Amino acid sequence: MSAPPAALPPHGGDLAAATARWGRPAGDWLDLSTGINPTPYPLPSLPDWAWSHLPGRAAEAALDTAARQALAVPDTAALIAASGGQALIQQLPWLRSPGPVTILAPTYDEHRRAWAAAGHQVQGATDPATADPTGVLVLVNPNNPDGRIFDRASLVALAARFAAQGGLVVIDEAFADPYPDQSLCPLAPRGGVILRSFGKFYGLAGLRLGLAVTAETTLAEALRARLGPWAVSGPALAIGNAAYADSAWAEATRQALVAASSRLDAVLTGAGFERIGGTVLFTLVRHPKAREWWERLGQQGILVRAFAEQSDWLRFGLPGSTADWNRLEQALTSVQ
């Protein structure tokens, strides 16, 4: 019954692959394979210019102001917006000559792919202290999928050590919105570049909006030049601006995610899964029959994330509606 690892999709959210595998139409899936908030920021009505005009500097400046406020980015740091966090992950590796890159693993696999594609010598590690400070260290904080959190003071010290030797620490905060106290954005240390994803916490992953925050001005200018003009769409500028300016929504959402995450953990634990990590946007569990669960849930139209190299892991995102919660709970109890 277990799927061979090679058949696992490399990312969550791939409903086309799920449909091909289990033969269920795309609209019929409960997709829990990503860490995207199922209760998105309410779409504001968009001005015509957002669609019809080239994104203007005024709209870009408005997003910059709102994002800086929301993330407490100091004036000493640059903020660079791109069409998704992935677009930044794609470009960063080309801004340095090939060299040693240490990626704290297991983690989001696109970092490894991107640095390797640009000719760097990539190795995985679990201890940041083992990384070569003349090169690059990449870590995701909180980490995906295990939720590992890196202490802020340690990261600042680490970035300083890398800065002193010409190295760079990439801190991917794609899942950090629920934990503003953990973010390095307010500190923006030398030697570091922080990546933010808009779509996950705000539940609008289709919009494609990501940010880089760094006090490394040469790096910032090089990144900006790589992306070029009009890098962010009008709708993303307008919606991002509204959402980042809405601190009340963010605070209420943080609280709601804590409650939803507790509920998800209880449901999973009740079904015999062992919680081994996660964030409020996803839960990582262990189960000796994880692959069989993945298969059974898939047959019932519930897509969760399995891992090629950890055959006893599954990652569950949050259901949104009452119907979706019921569907998950029934699937977990009916097939034991």
Added chain:
Amino acid sequence: MSAPPAALPPHGGDLAAATARWGRPAGDWLDLSTGINPTPYPLPSLPDWAWSHLPGRAAEAALDTAARQALAVPDTAALIAASGGQALIQQLPWLRSPGPVTILAPTYDEHRRAWAAAGHQVQGATDPATADPTGVLVLVNPNNPDGRIFDRASLVALAARFAAQGGLVVIDEAFADPYPDQSLCPLAPRGGVILRSFGKFYGLAGLRLGLAVTAETTLAEALRARLGPWAVSGPALAIGNAAYADSAWAEATRQALVAASSRLDAVLTGAGFERIGGTVLFTLVRHPKAREWWERLGQQGILVRAFAEQSDWLRFGLPGSTADWNRLEQALTSVQ
């Protein structure tokens, strides 16, 4: 009264700069400084997934099918979608080792910037026959701003010559939608890569959608790898799919643009401008007092495109509404 060339914005559409210069709020401008269709494709209602989910492979495949049909791209060619034609212009130069690049000029300046930034030796030329076929030749067809059209058979022969010597011909068809018979997409010759912009003809420049079409499979794969996953937003996939599939709208729009362009030419000629080129999306005119006209129109809230190196040129885009046509006509008659 003439503005010094250094004060000219490098692109059309920069209302922030216009507002700073002439002190008029952004919403009060008649922006004729771009070649964007003022009558956009009617926005379809967007499915929730377009906003909330990572852009899926099914949506990407649907756009691919619709665009191939609309542009008559043969199965032998790859079609790569990106978040705007500019995103493709940014990435292409990094896919070749630095070498000679000839750009047929004057033209859209971002080609020069992008190739120079990647370390290529860029030179301008007017005759494609003078370009080094071991390097890169870039041309815009029809050209912006003068509307120069390159014969299809000549371009195919040129691409073959470049292909035979390891070179590449970049054909930017950003303004080719009104002229399907001029497009090289149906031929997709070896040695060529064709760039398409969605936002101009469809009047949705804020959406950010561009395409590359090429039979050079190695180049196509390298470009795809540079862009990475989820390179196009969900709204761009959904709207692009609907628009490219709507051949009736495209045909009606081609006819409407011909009529609007004739009207614009008559208005400008009547005001003493000499038409020296253009497409149905913009008209290039010459006037001995072009800079003064640019200044006077700006003072009245009408932004047109001036050129740093051709002080007697102006480029006018199409007004859309009756009010906008009246505003332009009044401005051109009242201040003579």
